[in-house]
Amino acid sequence: MIRIKDIAKLANVSTATISYVLNDSGSVSLETRNKVLKVVADLNYKPNNIAKSLKLKKTNTIGVIVEDITVFNSPEIVDGINDYANTENQSIILTNMRLFKHTGQNFLYQPDSHVEYAQRAMKELMSKQVDGIIYVGIHTRELTNLFNNLQIPIVYTYCYANDQPDLSVNYDDEFGAYDATKYLIDRGHEKIALISGPIDSDPTRLRFNGYYKAIMEHQLIFEPNDIKTGNWEFDSGFTLAKELLQVAKPATAILAMNDLMASGAIHACAELGLSVPRDVSIIGFDNREFSGHLTPALTTMDLPLHELGTQSMSTLLALINKDELPHNPIKPRCKLIERDSVASVSK
Amino acid sequence: MIRIKDIAKLANVSTATISYVLNDSGSVSLETRNKVLKVVADLNYKPNNIAKSLKLKKTNTIGVIVEDITVFNSPEIVDGINDYANTENQSIILTNMRLFKHTGQNFLYQPDSHVEYAQRAMKELMSKQVDGIIYVGIHTRELTNLFNNLQIPIVYTYCYANDQPDLSVNYDDEFGAYDATKYLIDRGHEKIALISGPIDSDPTRLRFNGYYKAIMEHQLIFEPNDIKTGNWEFDSGFTLAKELLQVAKPATAILAMNDLMASGAIHACAELGLSVPRDVSIIGFDNREFSGHLTPALTTMDLPLHELGTQSMSTLLALINKDELPHNPIKPRCKLIERDSVASVSK
DNA sequence: CTGAAAGCGCTTACAG
DNA sequence: CTGAAAGCGCTTACAG
Structure with missing residues (x-):
């Protein structure tokens, strides 16, 4: 594993300078810049984002808690999240509560184990220092108080929390x-x-x-x-x-x-x-x-599942960056798929 | 955000001691142990695993590269990975190449963009210092040389690499x-x-x-x-x-x-x-x-998709821990689902 | 049984 | 334009 310090030594500059050129910050002469870049390429250097995150207190990582990835709505939503995340250079830590697998059809009526799974997931994601969380439900329903005193931005999709209606993304x-x-x-x-x-x-x-x-x-x-x-x-x-x-x-x-x-x-x-x-x-x-x-x-x-994913992600990122949120965001619309089970009535 | 240092001050001990009790390492008297635990609980302290990972050079995080999460085989495989990961306290970083969405039916014939997506995913995961990688394909096929000189354990599932046959998990x-x-x-x-x-x-x-x-x-x-x-x-x-x-x-x-x-x-x-x-x-x-x-x-x-996930995970963890791998592992078996489209022939 | 100190790989305010 | 140094929050070998 090669470090910034190794580059610095070979290029005969300080680690600060390496950091400046790698991040396009500070001002570095073209000459030293090229020298550094050459060494970086020669050694096939790969930055350690874990160290960077520790210093910056920002991981560019989003926690996604999905109630059950195998339920039909989840993969498309996650796909939407990934789609948007890629364009914004965010990583995704996926925790799958496997709610449906654990409780079957009764998942709506097992609030205790639900809370336990959810809080375990939250704890894991907090320890990984994610910048925010998207919670993906498997049935549109009220989930207020699932988490007590949250210390991190969260947005809900395919479910909602009454105490933060603007942070729940659902279709119309x-x-x-x-x-x-x-x-x-x-x-x-x-x-x-x-x-x-x-x-x-x-x-x-x-x-x-x-x-x-x-x-x-x-x-x-x-x-x-x-x-x-x-x-x-x-x-x-x-x-x-x-x-x-x-x-x-x-x-x-x-x-x-x-x-x-x-x-x-x-x-x-x-x-x-x-x-x-x-x-x-x-x-x-x-x-x-x-x-x-x-x-x-x-x-x-x-169902506009992919859009639910992208909109969740854009909402969460706005929250994290403390941008202003759209006040009454437009709910994604369903789209009729015409096939063969409907006919006109003959008068 | 409360740190180990804050606990140490309130409990009147050193940070080393806090670390010992939190990790059940070292030897700590019952008295100080309880004192520490009380402060930890009072402050609702949450450890920062990013710092721990930096120090330990181990993240307990697995990178999962999935070719396309929306293709039918993927969610169950990921579910299996999650299932096993939960029992072993591993986190999952999910990167979704969205291969099918990007290229449609032609994904088999677009090796260039495929390689580009794959290497971008790999780069992201390396920078996050994952301990290993599981690559989930959407069609069982040969993928040798997708990655050049790997520096990290990888196992393939629902696809394979000829240069490491024991590290490809597929059903029979x-x-x-x-x-x-x-x-x-x-x-x-x-x-x-x-x-x-x-x-x-x-x-x-x-x-x-x-x-x-x-x-x-x-x-x-x-x-x-x-x-x-x-x-x-x-x-x-x-x-x-x-x-x-x-x-x-x-x-x-x-x-x-x-x-x-x-x-x-x-x-x-x-x-x-x-x-x-x-x-x-x-x-x-x-x-x-x-x-x-x-x-x-x-x-x-x-198809035994869930099992593909768990077996990939157990294989990868063995690799990471340098345990011995089973030499000719049993391939998970398909299971016949009897429904209504087959009848006996009348003689 | 306990603590002082070094160090993991980065970034950045500051000085020159 | 460049570098020395502090610090992010942990762990652990070592000394006492």
């Missing part, structure tokens, strides 16, 4: 559901059923708002019987779609609040001998990879 | 294909077609070997016309399955070398009016998430 759930519903309405559907997530979930409420707004705005009839509450899983989509469809005058379209339930709905139609989209149109949410492989390929809302 | 491709083929044979299939990847791909060759071995071992007839060379994409599975099936005496089963091509084959059957699995059985490879959502749900080989 309501607008996404509004758009999906409107897409159906534009194709002549007037009776649009909804398979929702659990009531105590934020995305459920927001997506319901979007749905309701589109229905009202187009003077359609809001029919409570066409709203069914599911649990995000395939089976609930399957069961609820059947209930929805086996009535006297069924809806002509179903908006499922995620792709898993939409898939259940598609399979329910197959079982009922109904053709999608000829007899009933189905639209999902999330644009999971599998959604394009369903039969028929599912029309669904794509 | 051949055995996986053998198992899949045998599964079909056990169900009475005697004419089994194969949709392969490109010939210049290592997994193609290894999987072909496994297929061939199972055919020979069971004294079936090897029929070259039943072997078609695809390109891993849906379309090639679709096209080739049609060719395979529209002959006088078609195979009763198709082994596709990945799930994407298997999906294409399923769709080809639908178009030909053939029922899967009644008329033809289809088996895939990879166990991609979508494979369970196909109609019918695809029987396929699951």
